């Protein structure tokens with residue numbers, strides 16, 4: 405499923421009465437990858453949460469296919485279209501990788517055990533399907549969360565620091581998966597301190613220079 409265009413229209417964010425960014429406007433088309441860059445504290449996570457519809461902007465609007473993602477039917481539609489994976493893996497330690505994925509996907513796109521095992525294999529977790537997640541390493545926990553990118557069908561991915569704690573081979577595999585999603589017409593918005601200059605066509609929004 406191809407996404408519709410995303411438009412940021414004069415977005416601003418204030419936290420604790422400090423302006424992080426203002427007058428942020430841009431348009432993203434299907435097939436685009438946007439890297440949100442900037443120093444620590446510049447507002448990258450805040451912007452991704454605003455774009456995911458989890459934090460209201462202090463000014464401006466964001467539209468998906470022409471409808472505001474903050475109100476009415478546009479809000480509900482946006483939540484069905486976008487997959488947000490935050491910088492914390494957001495998985496439950498007492499549950500296995502398989503149970504975590506079944507639970508996370510049930511909210512939007514119920515999946516079977518076979519599909520979950522295939523996704524866990526894709527992220528290098530074959531043999532760890534039944535292990536409680538508190539017994540996994542930091543990188544393995546993040547891989548469990550990232551397995552959703554192989555399971556769910558959202559056209560827009562919003563990823564906060566997806567490469568954190570991932571080893572070199574895992575980074576390459578994830579970069580390839582992100583680029584393949586874009587080549588199929590999907591859209592990816594992500595923050596990372598990891599350089600992406602080697603990937604063709606990635607747009608960069610630098611919050612360190614946005615004001």
Ligand SMILES: Nc1ncnc2c1ncn2[C@@H]1O[C@H](COP(=O)(O)OP(=O)(O)OP(=O)(O)O)[C@@H](O)[C@H]1O
Pocket residue numbers: 419420424442443444445446447448449450451
């Ligand atoms: N829940 C919150 N309440 C108030 N202020 C917050 C909250 N979360 C973040 N902030 C503040 O907003 C600013 C931007 O934080 P944010 O996490 O968006 O930055 P970032 O660019 O993602 O940083 P990093 O590169 O360190 O992850 C920081 O000064 C932070 O203290």
